[in-house]
Amino acid sequence: MKEFHITDDGIQLHAKLDMPEEKEKCPLVIVFHGLTGNMEERHITAVSSAMNEIGFATLRVELYGHGKSGGTFEQHNLMKWINNAMTVTDYAKTLDFVTNLYICGHSQGGLLTMLAAGMRADDFKAAIPMSPAIVIPDGARKGNLLGQPFDPEHIPDMVEWGDRHLSGNYLRTAQLLDVDEAIRKYEKPVLLIHGDADEAVPIEYSIDAAKKYKNAKLVQIPGDTHCYDEHLDQVTAAVKKFLGEMENREG
Numbered sequence: 001m002k003e004f005h006i007t008d009d010g011i012q013l014h015a016k017l018d019m020p021e022e023k024e025k026c027p028l029v030i031v032f033h034g035l036t037g038n039m040e041e042r043h044i045t046a047v048s049s050a051m052n053e054i055g056f057a058t059l060r061v062e063l064y065g066h067g068k069s070g071g072t073f074e075q076h077n078l079m080k081w082i083n084n085a086m087t088v089t090d091y092a093k094t095l096d097f098v099t100n101l102y103i104c105g106h107s108q109g110g111l112l113t114m115l116a117a118g119m120r121a122d123d124f125k126a127a128i129p130m131s132p133a134i135v136i137p138d139g140a141r142k143g144n145l146l147g148q149p150f151d152p153e154h155i156p157d158m159v160e161w162g163d164r165h166l167s168g169n170y171l172r173t174a175q176l177l178d179v180d181e182a183i184r185k186y187e188k189p190v191l192l193i194h195g196d197a198d199e200a201v202p203i204e205y206s207i208d209a210a211k212k213y214k215n216a217k218l219v220q221i222p223g224d225t226h227c228y229d230e231h232l233d234q235v236t237a238a239v240k241k242f243l244g245e246m247e248n249r250e251g
Contacts, residue, residue, distance in 0.1 A: 006061065008087035014039070014068035015061045015088075020052045027100040027125070027247060028057045028092055032085070034107025034133065036164075038067035043106060043227050043235070047130070050236035054244055057097070061088050063109070074158070077170040078112065078136070078177060085116040089123055102243070104128035107201065107226065111136060111179070114209070117190075118182025126189040126246050128239060131198055131226050134205040140174035146200065183212045190216040191242040193235055195224030217242070 001019075005012040016039060020026055029051050033044050039060040048058040062069040063084045065076030085103075092101055103124045105113035110132030117127040139145050143152035148161050152175065155168040190213050194206040203220065210218035219238040224230045 006088055006091050008064075008084050011064055011070040011084075013061050013063065013070070013084055013088065015059060018048060018052050018058045018060070020055045020057060023055055023057070023097075025097050025099050026055055026057050027102060027243075028059060028095065028098045029102040029104050029128075029243070030085075030088055030092055031058050031060045032063060032103075032105035032109030032112055033060075033066065034105070034109045034131075035136075036066070036073070037107065037109070038062055040067075041106075041227070043130075043232060046232050046236055047104065047106075047239055050240050051243065054240050055247075056102075056243060059088070059092055063112075074165050075167050075169075077167065077173045078108070078115075079173040081108070081112050082115055082119070085112055086119070089116065089120055093123065100125045100247070102126050102128065102246075104130065104239075105132075106130040107133045108136060111177075114179060114186075115177065115182045117188075118185040121186050121188065124186075124188065126191065126242070127186065128191045128193070128242070129206075129209075130193045130235070131195065131201055132192070132206060132209065133201050134179055134209060135201045137174045137177040137179060138205075140171045145171060179209075180212065183209060187214045189242075189246060191238065192216060192218040193221065193238055194218065195221040195226065195228060195230075197223050198226045200226040 002017040064071040064080040065073040110129035113129045192206045194203045210216045
């Protein structure tokens with residue numbers, strides 16, 4: 001494991017690169033956490049380890065305002081995360097051992113995965129959004145941030161969210177994110193994973209996204225939560241199967 005920082009416009013992004021055993025060249029998966037999360041969460045490390053087990057390197061990165069990366073949680077927003085993802089992708093493309101590049105993320109990181117894949121469709125062989133928080137831009141437009149109501153036409157400079165605060169810019173930027181356009185622009189394989197008892201992001205969002213993608217498969221995890229507290233083994237099995245099939249394909 002190599003631990004280091006990737007600099008994005010003066011912000012230090014905390015990163016860890018994990019390599020599979022006895023591999024000089026291999027595919028690489030960029031792995032992103034979700035809102036309030038970090039790279040050491042159980043579901044993030046489990047998915048990363050599963051990828052390593054089947055011969056994939058993983059690049060886990062903590063994004064603006066999260067984990068050990070720079071910036072504050074209160075001032076983070078998805079535009080900043082998108083820029084982080086572009087910089088991390090540029091970095092990954094400089095690594096000479098990489099044969100194919102993939103992207104994966106959970107929750108807000110799953111939403112980011114969908115957006116980044118649409119923006120950088122030529123770079124990623126496949127995308128794996130896990131419990132993607134498509135509810136965030138939808139809620140920002142409707143006036144409800146994950147249970148916290150607000151006036152979508154008159155957003156305050158600071159918004160309370162549970163015991164935390166977010167800049168009003170978080171909601172302003174989320175309102176303008178076009179998830180459908182990102183879906184339209186990414187025609188390569190997509191694996192969506194979602195627990196059907198998700199308490200934070202209703203599974204209907206992933207069901208709808210799977211229908212809109214040109215080439216997507218949705219794996220529903222029965223009775224499972226947003227962070228896969230019940231059946232994480234089913235999540236890692238689905239990821240292994242999908243990535244193994246991808247590497248066995250031509251091109």
